[in-house]
Amino acid sequence: MLFSSLIFIFAFLPAVLAVYYLVPRSGKNTVLMLSSLIFYMWGGVSLSVILFASILFNYLFGLWINKCERGKKVPLVIGIIFNLLMLGTFKYGNFLIENINHLLNLAGINPVKDPGIILPLGISFFTFQSMSYLIDVYRKETPVQKNLFYLALYISFFPQLIAGPIVRYHDLAPQLLSRKESLSLFANGVERFIIGLVKKVIIANQFAIISHEAFSIPVDVLPQSLAWAGMISYSFQIYFDFAGYSDMAIGLGLMFGFHLPENFNFPYLATSIRKFWKSWHITLGQWLMDYLYIPLGGNRKSNFRTYFNLLIIFIVCGFWHGASWNFLLWGLVHGAFMSIERLWLEKNVLNRAGKIIPALYTFSIATFAWVLFETKDFEHTKGFYKVLFLGNDSMLGSNYLSAVFKQNFLLIAIPSVLGSFGFFRWLNIKLTAIMPEFASQPIVKGIKVAVMLIAIFTITLLLISNTYNPFIYFRF
Known part of the structure; x- marks a missing residue:
């Protein structure tokens, strides 16, 4: 269901708003949860299983990380691998088979059958949100959510489920528990x-x-x-x-x-391209900065390592956008210009122009x-x-x-x-x-x-x- 569709604007949204404001405070989150599930299942009930599985497993991984006094990294790594495997299978499975078949054809070997994997809507967004939740629990930057309902609402909240913004759990969690609606x-x-x-x-x-x-x-x-x-x-x-x-x-x-x-x-x-990424898809750029660039060492090590880290995050950024070599090249272009700017262009040219x-x-x-x-x-x-x-x-x-x-x-x-x-x-x-x-x-x-x-x-x-x-x- 598209935000820019007649059924959403004149049927779904008015109905949800009416029920939301009619029910007492205690029932408002339930209305949002049910509305989010209906919204997502509108695109296909079978693919909704992927979203439900993501919610359940990330809930369990969060509890596991929180329970471990020592060795917290083990459940974190397993949780990250689970999310990446899920994202990789559904988003990159067809791309992988296509490239394998290309190599098999060159070798004169019969190709593998096309799996015809369908991409679930919003999987790139809710997977990144789920991973940020696990990492923040591991870092003790947010308390673990012991109530499955609230974590499910965080991951499936329909206004930002399909295409962001990518919301951190610690930013949305307080609003799930307490918020004020007003006419203004x-x-x-x-x-x-x-x-x-x-x-x-x-x-x-x-x-x-x-x-x-x-x-x-x-x-x-x-x-x-x-x-x-x-x-x-x-x-x-x-x-x-x-x-x-x-x-x-x-x-x-x-x-x-x-x-x-x-x-x-x-x-x-x-x-500059550096400043471009501070104002374009801000939540993705911040996610990559906090959960990939800084853990890789950011700019705290050698210049070579800094440029290497920049290229890594933009390769990830490119592939996050889509399963094709074009997206990889797009990421490399941005990473290359970011590196050139950092090396000399921004300081010696752009800042003086x-x-x-x-x-x-x-x-x-x-x-x-x-x-x-x-x-x-x-x-x-x-x-x-x-x-x-x-x-x-x-x-x-x-x-x-x-x-x-x-x-x-x-x-x-x-x-x-x-x-x-x-x-x-x-x-x-x-x-x-x-x-x-x-x-x-x-x-x-x-x-x-x-x-x-x-x-x-x-x-x-x-x-x-x-x-x-x-x-x-x-x-x-």
Whole structure:
């Protein structure tokens, strides 16, 4: 069930909210638990067994770690291996067999049968959350949860179950036990949810029209102009798609009285790849920092070891996103630029070049790297980059690009691009400085409500006409 679907917006969510606010305090978590299970099982009852198994086994591993006065590392290692095996089997099983079959074909041996493993939704996210819980219990950074119900609700909490933000147990646990709902918090949640819907349905899906066309056409007939337009469009598509989902997740949390962590902070304004990862998918970057980079030694050892650690975490980051060599290469690109920046580029060039040039540098690196996300394999990737820089003899030409760009595209694209680079945040700061009570004026509040209603109406029309597609990060 998608957040950006009619059944979720007009049936599931209103029903859950109604029951949640009608039942007494003691029953609210039960409503959330049942709602989360229904939400997840909507995508397939059989695959829900994986989620249930993850909950049960991580609960038992947590108790085991807590019980051991000595040798706590043994149950921790077993628990981590269990989670990685589960993730590896369902996310990387097909990829592994595919590569084994490639080697067998080279050796003239009959290939292994394709297992046809189906990827359970959200497995990358709830597996990382489960592992962070076990590690935090081992480090004594959080008390073990002895009540299976509360751990199950933490792992399966539907606002962030499918695509994050990745929430630490010690951040959510206190809110499971005690939280305060309020009308203002609920209103903020609704507003944030609608903003996320706008980013996804109205903005990201418009950019998707261009990017899908560019990446679907065979590279031997792909016009160079469309390749550039498609690559840049995909860069904005993936930002608004994922940031929109995160906004919706955070908004849903607020509606139920929860405060989920922010996941984006204008990443395309970042003046280095290092800073990009402090503002893009913030919760994943922090997870990799706390549970992989620092345990590996971080930057506390030799320079060689620091660069090695950076490459390791970005290899993991790449494979976390998907089971293909393209994702590995994408991770290596980011890791390589992080290392180059640390070595000399950031200190000697970027920090002395103002803000515009470093921001353009970061946006360019991120955008060229996104090609690896959307191309099918190395051959497609190589061909796409070749068209970008060398062009080809395609007869489609600029007229084809003009046909792809619909008249209303620029009306959405231009303000969206400005927004992604923080223009409206800057404008809001300036207006607030000039008129401190600007946002609290009744007419401004009325305009905001009207805009929200128009947005919901427009989104509904778009969803009825089926002009939407699943979130990109649902694939991960």
